[in-house]
Amino acid sequence: MTYLIRGKIALLLKVVVVSLISAVLLMLTQSAFAQHEYVISAFLALTVLALALTYLTKISIPLKFFIPGILLLIAFVIGPILYTVTMSGFNYKTGNIISKEEAIVQIKARGIEADPAGTSFDIKLGTLSGQEAILVSDIANLSYFISTAEKRTPVAAKDVALNEYGVAISAPNFTILSEAQMAGADKTYSKIHFLYEGEYFIALEGFDAGIVSRQVLEYVSASDEFKNVVDGSIYRDNGRGNYSLPDDKAAILEPGWRAPIWFENYTKILTDPRVREPLVRVFIWTVAFALLTVLTTFALGLLLALALNKPIHGRRIYRSILVLPYAMPSVMSILIWGGMFNTEFGAINTLLGTHIAWFSDPNFARVAVILVNLWLGFPYFYLISSGSLQAIPSELLEAAAIDGANPRQIFRKITLPLLLQILSPLLIASFAFNFNNFNLIYLLTGGGPRNELDGQIAGATDILISYTYKIAFGTGTQDLGLASAISLIIFVLVASISLYGLRKSKVLETFA
Amino acid sequence: MKKWLMHDSWRHIIAIAVCLFSLFPLYLVVISSFNSSGSLQLTSFIPREISFKNYQLLFNNPAIPYLSWVKNSLVIAGAVAVLSVMIGSASAFAFSRLKFKGRKAGIQLLLLVQMFPAILAISAVYVIMERVYTFAPSIGLGTRAGLLLVYLGGAMGVNIWLLKGFVDSIPAELDEAAKIDGASEVQTFWLIFVPLASPVLAVVSLLSFIGTFNEFILARLFLVDMENRTVAVGLQQFIGGQYSQNWGPFAAGSILASIPIVIIFLSLQKYIVSGLTAGSVKG
Numbered sequence: 001m002t003y004l005i006r007g008k009i010a011l012l013l014k015v016v017v018v019s020l021i022s023a024v025l026l027m028l029t030q031s032a033f034a035q036h037e038y039v040i041s042a043f044l045a046l047t048v049l050a051l052a053l054t055y056l057t058k059i060s061i062p063l064k065f066f067i068p069g070i071l072l073l074i075a076f077v078i079g080p081i082l083y084t085v086t087m088s089g090f091n092y093k094t095g096n097i098i099s100k101e102e103a104i105v106q107i108k109a110r111g112i113e114a115d116p117a118g119t120s121f122d123i124k125l126g127t128l129s130g131q132e133a134i135l136v137s138d139i140a141n142l143s144y145f146i147s148t149a150e151k152r153t154p155v156a157a158k159d160v161a162l163n164e165y166g167v168a169i170s171a172p173n174f175t176i177l178s179e180a181q182m183a184g185a186d187k188t189y190s191k192i193h194f195l196y197e198g199e200y201f202i203a204l205e206g207f208d209a210g211i212v213s214r215q216v217l218e219y220v221s222a223s224d225e226f227k228n229v230v231d232g233s234i235y236r237d238n239g240r241g242n243y244s245l246p247d248d249k250a251a252i253l254e255p256g257w258r259a260p261i262w263f264e265n266y267t268k269i270l271t272d273p274r275v276r277e278p279l280v281r282v283f284i285w286t287v288a289f290a291l292l293t294v295l296t297t298f299a300l301g302l303l304l305a306l307a308l309n310k311p312i313h314g315r316r317i318y319r320s321i322l323v324l325p326y327a328m329p330s331v332m333s334i335l336i337w338g339g340m341f342n343t344e345f346g347a348i349n350t351l352l353g354t355h356i357a358w359f360s361d362p363n364f365a366r367v368a369v370i371l372v373n374l375w376l377g378f379p380y381f382y383l384i385s386s387g388s389l390q391a392i393p394s395e396l397l398e399a400a401a402i403d404g405a406n407p408r409q410i411f412r413k414i415t416l417p418l419l420l421q422i423l424s425p426l427l428i429a430s431f432a433f434n435f436n437n438f439n440l441i442y443l444l445t446g447g448g449p450r451n452e453l454d455g456q457i458a459g460a461t462d463i464l465i466s467y468t469y470k471i472a473f474g475t476g477t478q479d480l481g482l483a484s485a486i487s488l489i490i491f492v493l494v495a496s497i498s499l500y501g502l503r504k505s506k507v508l509e510t511f512a
Numbered sequence: 513m514k515k516w517l518m519h520d521s522w523r524h525i526i527a528i529a530v531c532l533f534s535l536f537p538l539y540l541v542v543i544s545s546f547n548s549s550g551s552l553q554l555t556s557f558i559p560r561e562i563s564f565k566n567y568q569l570l571f572n573n574p575a576i577p578y579l580s581w582v583k584n585s586l587v588i589a590g591a592v593a594v595l596s597v598m599i600g601s602a603s604a605f606a607f608s609r610l611k612f613k614g615r616k617a618g619i620q621l622l623l624l625v626q627m628f629p630a631i632l633a634i635s636a637v638y639v640i641m642e643r644v645y646t647f648a649p650s651i652g653l654g655t656r657a658g659l660l661l662v663y664l665g666g667a668m669g670v671n672i673w674l675l676k677g678f679v680d681s682i683p684a685e686l687d688e689a690a691k692i693d694g695a696s697e698v699q700t701f702w703l704i705f706v707p708l709a710s711p712v713l714a715v716v717s718l719l720s721f722i723g724t725f726n727e728f729i730l731a732r733l734f735l736v737d738m739e740n741r742t743v744a745v746g747l748q749q750f751i752g753g754q755y756s757q758n759w760g761p762f763a764a765g766s767i768l769a770s771i772p773i774v775i776i777f778l779s780l781q782k783y784i785v786s787g788l789t790a791g792s793v794k795g
Contacts, residue, residue, distance in 0.1 A: 028648055035647040040640075061697050062612040069603030069668050076665020077625055080633035080640060087636060304530055307523040318527040320778065325534050327777035331728050331744040332766040335751060336537050339759055347540055375533065383781075436629045439728050443748070465631055472635040473733070480635050487632040498627045 018055045022048045043079070047071055081491075088484035089262050091241040094477045096256040103257035104219055107226060107243065109191070110254070111217025115200055119212040122167040123202070125189055126176040128153070134194050134210060135160075135176070136202065137168045144168045147194040147202060182207060199229075217253070226253060258481075265485035275482070278458035278467070286463040289369065290434040294427055296374045301381025302419070306411075309389050326379035334443040337372045341444075360449050362460030369461050373440055377430070388422045389415070428501030432494050441466040464490050545763035566764035578765055580739050581746035585725055585769070588660050588742065593721035596667040597675070597713050603668075604675035605701050609687060619676075626669035631729065637662055638733060659734045663724055671716065678712045679705070715783040718776055725773060743769045 025048045032041035050071065054063045098106070124135040133148045135155075144155045160168040169176060177185055186207075193201040194210065202210040217226045217235075226235040226243050235243035235252075241259030242252040268275050304322060308315055325333065340347045341358040349355055358364045392415060400410045420427075441447055447466045450459030457470050464486065472483035548563040570578040606612075607619055638653070641662065645652025652658050686708070687700045695703065706713070731742045738746075743765070750762040 031647040032644075035643075037643050037647060040643065040647075060612065062606045062610040062615075064698070065606035065610065065701070066603035068599045069672055072599065072661075072665040073625065073668045073672075076637065076662050077628065077630070077633070077669055080636035081625075081628060083636040083640060084633050087639070300530065303526060307526040310520065310523065312520045312523050314524075314527075318531060321531045321534055322527075323778070323781065324538060324774070327774040328538070328770050329722075329726050329744070329766075329773050331726055332747070332770055333537065335748060335762070336541050336766070339751065340537060340540065347536075375537070378530075379534075436631060438631050439726075442729065465629070468632075469634070469729075473638075480639070483635055487635070491628055491632055494629060495624065495627050502623075 014055060018051055022051055025051075043075065047075075084484045084487055087480055088265050088488055089260055090258045090481045091256075091261045091264070092258040092481035092484075093479035095254065096241045096258050098255060098257055100257040100259070103255050106255055107217060107253050108215070108219055111215060111226070112203060112213045113216050113230075115212045115214065117212075120205065121202065121210050121212075122165070122208060123204075123210040124167065124169055124176055125182065125185055125207060126174050128174055132189060132192055133174065134189075134202065134204075135168050135171055135174050136194075136210060137162075137166065139166045144171065146171060146174050147196065149192050149194060152195045261481075265481045268482065269485060269489070278456060279464075279486070282458050282462050282464055282467045285366070285461070286435060289366075289373075289461075289463055290431050290437075292370050293373045293377060293434045293437075294431050296370060297377035297430070298381045298385075298423075298427060300374060300378040301383075302385045304378070304382045305385035305389055309386065322382055323379045325375050326383075330376055331439060331443065333376060334372065334440055337368075337375070338444050341368050359445050362449060365445050365449055365461050369440065369444060372444055373434070373437070376440070377434075380430070384423065384426060385419065388419055391422065392418050425501045425504050428497060428504065432497045432501070435463070435494055435497070436465045436490070437463065438465045438469065442469070541763045541766060544759055545767050547760060549760070566760035567768075569761045570765050570768070576746075576761065577739050578743075578746070581741050581743045582769060584656060584735075584740060585742040585744070588656060588663065589721045589724040591660055592663045592667060592724045593717040596664055596671050596720050597717040599664075600668060600671035600716075601675050601679075601706070601709065601713055602701065603672045604679050605705055607672065608676050608679035609684070609700075609705075610697060622669065622673060622676075626673040628669070630666040634730065634733070637730070641734070653734060654736050654740075656735065656740055659731060662730060662734070663727065666730075667720055667724070671720065674716060675709075675713075678709060678716075682708055711783070715780060718780055722773055722777065 025044050029041050029044040029048065032038075032044060050067060053059055054067045122137045122139060124137075125132075126135060127133055128146055128148055131148050131150075133146050136145050136147055137160075138144065142157055144157060144160050146153045146155060155168070155171045155174075159172055161170040163169050190204045193203065193215075196202050196212055199214045200212050201214065203213045205211050214229075216228055216230055218229055219226055224237055227233075228235070233245060236246055238244040238249060238252070239259065240256075240261055242256035244250070244252040269279060270276060308318060343349060343355065343357045343360075346358070348358070356364055358368050396414055396418075397410055400414055405413065441461055441463050445459070445461045447459035447462035447470065450456050450462075457474055457476070458467050462470070468483050468486045468490070471479050471486065543559045545566050546559055546562045546564070548561065548565045570576060607615065607622070641653040641658050643652075644658065645654065649655075650657060651661065682705070687704050690700045690704050725742075726744065727742075728744050728748070731745045732748075735741045735745060741749075747762050747765045747769070750758040750765075
């Protein structure tokens, strides 16, 4: 085995693998650069450099061990975290998704209007001495001309050949596009303003028709503003990702772009009641849900651990059955429970002889969520509680019994305090995990029920993370900026909880 | 009645009651999977019929590429399990055993990063992969390769952290002895550490496998094409529709997909519990 680690074969193998990976990454670097993704491109280039330096030189031995892990971590965890921080400072939502350059192009493209008569012509796409051109047929007046972005050339009626609809299909110096060329031509031709008369030009409407139009919104790059040439109004950059009228901020041009608004997403959480109030409600339920889950799962788990803390008959069978909910893939279990709570056909209503619409009533939906999470979570606490019960020194319990304590007193005064001390880091970890238990909420209730008529996004069982997901990827306005800001607040909360738990476990380690 | 039964009867009552609670949903899925009507109704506790229609549907219906879903899940989860432990254990070894500048700061950063729930950065990951798609369509949004990379990166924090804990528990005398005998760090890693830690590495990689197999939301966002889906996302589609809930094939598909996971889990129970007490919670 040593020859794989040291020696010429190993060296050759290493050089080949590193070169192959570098070659692929370099190709990606270049194509990212070509697509103007400069940050990604720079990261890829640095990756190649780091790999080459680490594995082809003797710069540092520790680097050899952790560079692949660290690079992955940077690319898919630290990078996205930093990007989340960036996004949270931007007005980044439906209508403000693209960059400013793209927005200007789109506003220009949308800022045209047809001439008052609504004139349109039959056209054919082609080229005139290598330039994109259209052959225009004014069938009513039997006049024809070729137009490019720069000039317009009249063609005499005798020089054109007509098809059965009277549309010119050939003219001197004009080369019509073949079927194959047409397929790719749409993008280039639709952007060109073919010359017509005065301020009017011909814009393509599909492949066969052109509409006489004029540019109403003109971009003035010197002062970075859009000018409406018809009524003279001026739209200026409002600093929040839109061009708007200076005296009427609501009159904006679509689309906008993602613009930095610094802490506005955060201040909105505190000051805007439409954001704050649902968020506070969701936060309270999140904490209640996580607490109730930890309490119920721990209580049931502990009860079982106590019941089975003696080698009674059938203990192994019980144990195997009891861990089944934990062994099942949780996605499947949650979906099955979802079906069981169905009002009409669900097994729960059949079993109870009731007709409860579980997921339509806020309180029943909350009970269902807690019950399902109890099913999913109690085996975990059963397993770790039975492990911890074994760890409690039996001398302690015997001493208490000799002193005349009854079993209940022993449990309350000795077993439970010790267990809580041993398990508190895990209880905290479980709280932190359930605080973000997205799958359960999303797959069981979808966060519902909610009052859709009020236009509310948050439902009665939504926890912070599922609410954030709805803000970012929901059906209405998708607000990635606000969602990122909330995500970061959740992170700070969860990290503080986890650090607190960690400190507790550290304290324990020093005692153990 | 025997004396032991009298004395321990409360223990049996609790255990049996909770066992029924555990088994009820599972029993319901099993009988639904053999029921041809396609509902998850509880008409009677004893199945009236045993039909394999739902199972046949999974394999014979071209509109339900169940086998591709299973294959996708196995390939993605398998690759994540193997690669993340390979890469993660090397990093963990470096953090635990090697001395270098910034080690302490690195460990603290790692501690913080592994606490970050991957789901919080989901919109950022989505936007980034959408951009990657514009220049590299084979690894961007909508591809299995892209999803694999995201999983791999996302698993790295927790895996390095967990494995570092295990490496710390291996006595340092062993690799010091190897060092004295003239072994390089790379040799120590491959010839001392990997063989010693292989049971632990196997457990961590199986935990990764189960975790990835269970992952839903990234897979749902990433994989749009029917053929590309994982089992979890594919099966959810059967019952996701408001009016066309198709429980029969869902039940059959869930059972088949769960069996290997349940077997892995039960056979590794002992190790998983000790891994869990080390601070990880299964998703």
